[in-house]
Amino acid sequence: MSTIERAEVFVASPGRNFVTLRVTTSDGVTGLGDATLNGRELAVAAYLRDHVAPQLVGRDPARIEDTWQYLYRGAYWRRGPVTMTAIAAVDTALWDIKGKVAGLPVYQLLGGRSRDGVLVYSHASGTDVPALLDDVARFREAGYRAIRAQAAVPGSGSYGVRKGAIYEPASAAVPEEQLWSTEAYLDFAPTYLEAVRERFGFGFHLLHDVHHRLTPIEAARLGKRVEDCRLFWLEDPTPAENQESFRLIRQHTTTPIAVGEALTSIWDVGHLITEQLVDYVRTSVVHAGGITHLRRIFDLAALHQVRTGSHGATDLSPVTLAAAVHLDLAVPNFGIQEYMPHAPETAEVFRGGVRFADGMLHPPEVPGLGVEYDAEAAERFPYEPRSLPMARRLDGSVHDW
Structure with missing residues (x-):
């Protein structure tokens, strides 16, 4: 044996x-x-x-x-x-x-294909509205059928805005402190989402991430305000510790809600799913116990007409991305997969992996996950201490980042 x-x-x-x-x-x-x-x-x-x-x-x-x-x-x-x-x-x-x-x-071991490919979305952003619109155009030209849109709030907050070719919020060893104004965000965010629809129309899915920064009633107001934008989802509108708060949001808006990238088990999302308080569950292979446990979450979600939308930022390695695509391909209630291409250096260490074409990801047709690790190449890239940022309100108090 x-x-x-x-x-x-x-x-x-x-x-x-x-x-x-x-x-x-x-x-x-x-x-x-x-x-x-x-x-x-x-x-x-x-x-x-x-x-x-x-x-x-x-x-x-x-x-x-x-x-x-x-x-x-x-x-x-x-x-x-x-x-x-x-x-x-x-x-x-x-x-x-x-x-x-x-x-x-691996997808064959999970029951085989339920679909031909895995629909993905990527992240368009800008320091202002014109820059965001240019970035959306770039992703549309690249073949994306779904795009998340984020723009820096004037004078207060730049969450989700790339500083270079690759979006990576973790920076210095000591967390960067960023200013935040909920009032400014609530005034500004709907205007740029409306600008995206006005310029590009409704021939693709549009997503937006709040990143846990609103109270339930503030999130309800935002969701209602942007209903005409027909968002694919409004992500993490409020912190998920108090899951009943999502019921309040539900009462005020029909904008779909996605939650779960920071949640790690079926017990963390069970109430959200069984009470149908969310439309998409965003738990990931790497943070929710692997393929075995994530499949359990997705199966529970399927019983309650909740679809999948797994986290897939660049802080998840090509191994997780491949594992996610294998599972996405197999489950019946797949919704969408987040996808942010990795830096070129990443491909020097992680060999193989998924393929992007026509707005979808496809797994390699080889045994296993289809990714190999070059430990010798990895030695050229030593660990660098980095932390995610934190947010402070304009009065100096700590806020959810």
């Missing part, structure tokens, strides 16, 4: 910081898992190296469900982003191994 021989943890920064788990079996088969938690990478790396990796040696790599339960139920301290990201890395690596042993792409 094949067993797990070793589990190695790699921390490198090819374009941005990534934590990667590589599991090797006694038969020489390797599997990859992403363990990146933006701004807290070393916490997950230590959790894997010091606590999880030693427990994997000698286990049967084919027993994916048993290993998931072993790492989750077998530990007294459960859930949370660090634990669930570590479990996700192991789970994804074992699915990669299973696909390679079976000689099949």
